[in-house]
Each structure stands twice: as structure tokens, then as C-alpha cells.
Amino acid sequence: MLGDENMEPIRNVFVTPEQFEEIQNKYDGVCEYLNGEILFSSRTSQEHNRIVRKISAKLDAYFEGTGCEPFAEQIEVIFKNENEQYNFLPDIFVMCEDAKTLGESFISSPKIVFEVVSEKYSDNDYFIKARVYQKFGVLEYNIVEPSGSITQYTLVKGSYGTPRVFYSKDNYESTVYLDLKFKLENIFKKIL
Numbered sequence: 001m002l003g004d005e006n007m008e009p010i011r012n013v014f015v016t017p018e019q020f021e022e023i024q025n026k027y028d029g030v031c032e033y034l035n036g037e038i039l040f041s042s043r044t045s046q047e048h049n050r051i052v053r054k055i056s057a058k059l060d061a062y063f064e065g066t067g068c069e070p071f072a073e074q075i076e077v078i079f080k081n082e083n084e085q086y087n088f089l090p091d092i093f094v095m096c097e098d099a100k101t102l103g104e105s106f107i108s109s110p111k112i113v114f115e116v117v118s119e120k121y122s123d124n125d126y127f128i129k130a131r132v133y134q135k136f137g138v139l140e141y142n143i144v145e146p147s148g149s150i151t152q153y154t155l156v157k158g159s160y161g162t163p164r165v166f167y168s169k170d171n172y173e174s175t176v177y178l179d180l181k182f183k184l185e186n187i188f189k190k191i192l
Contacts, residue, residue: 033087058182067097076105079136116144148188
């Protein structure tokens, strides 16, 4: 349905990675590959964009002059092993100088990921992406609710344990980069 911020994956229609690339090149929106299925999404909202921009700015400032760099939205990360492939466009992610690329796509796991969820449809972020990020070794996964919270998962011995939740009056604290901290009040504050 046009106008929905996110839509369900197309179920029971399986495409190859090559077919997905063809579809992706023709689609004027966001689509992600879920091991044979495709998730189509429409463009983001102003609120989503504002949160992504503010978190990205904090990460840019923190990682300036280091061997790591944050990326936002339209950069693809391919998670692949012998049996599975997922092509995701994380809202925000951090890669370091050891990252591997294939063209403009990354083919190694980010250190940190932030996904800003849609109020209408969040199952992909809470379930599908959490499982894939855990399986492929994303050290810290943050699910950002536009209403004013971040649910943080940390990879310990290969799995995400009990999440930590930060609210809009809290300071976000990374579990990967211990001195990476910022006030969430400014992240969720609307100007317009």
C-alpha cells in the first residue's frame, strides 16, 4: 500500500540475489533482501530523518580522526554465509578500517547499528534484523523508538542478552566504545 512507512516482505516469492539487484535498481524507494524475500519500504518521515541526522552528527563528532566512521541509510550492508544472504540498509551504522567492501556495499559486519523503527511496523527491526545482526556478529544493536527510547542489545559470547533501555531523559552509553555517550533529550527534541 502506498503511503505506509514500511510494508510486509513479499512472502513465498523467492528471488536470487541477482534478481534482487535488478529489482533494487528499478525501485524508487528502499528495498532490502531477506534471504530470498524482498522487503519494500517507502520513504522515511521527517521525524525519522531528524533522529537519524542527530544521532549521525553525534557519531561523526565522536569518530572524527579515528579509524572508524558512521554511515547512514542508503549504504548497503550484505550479511552472507554459505546458506543465507541479507542485504540491509541500516539507518545508521559504524564501520572501521578493517571493514570489507564490494563496490559501494559493505560485506563485513558493522560494530554498531542504530535502526529507527516505524510506528506502524517494527517487527523487522525487533525480530528479523535482531536475529540477523546477532548471527553475523554486530557488537551493539540499538533500536530507536521515535517516541523517545533506545533499546540496546550487546553481543556477549555470540548472542544478545537482556537489552538495556534508555529513555529520552537518559544519556545513551555505548557498550563497544565506553566513552561514547550523548544526551537523548537532544536527539528526540523537535524543532519544527
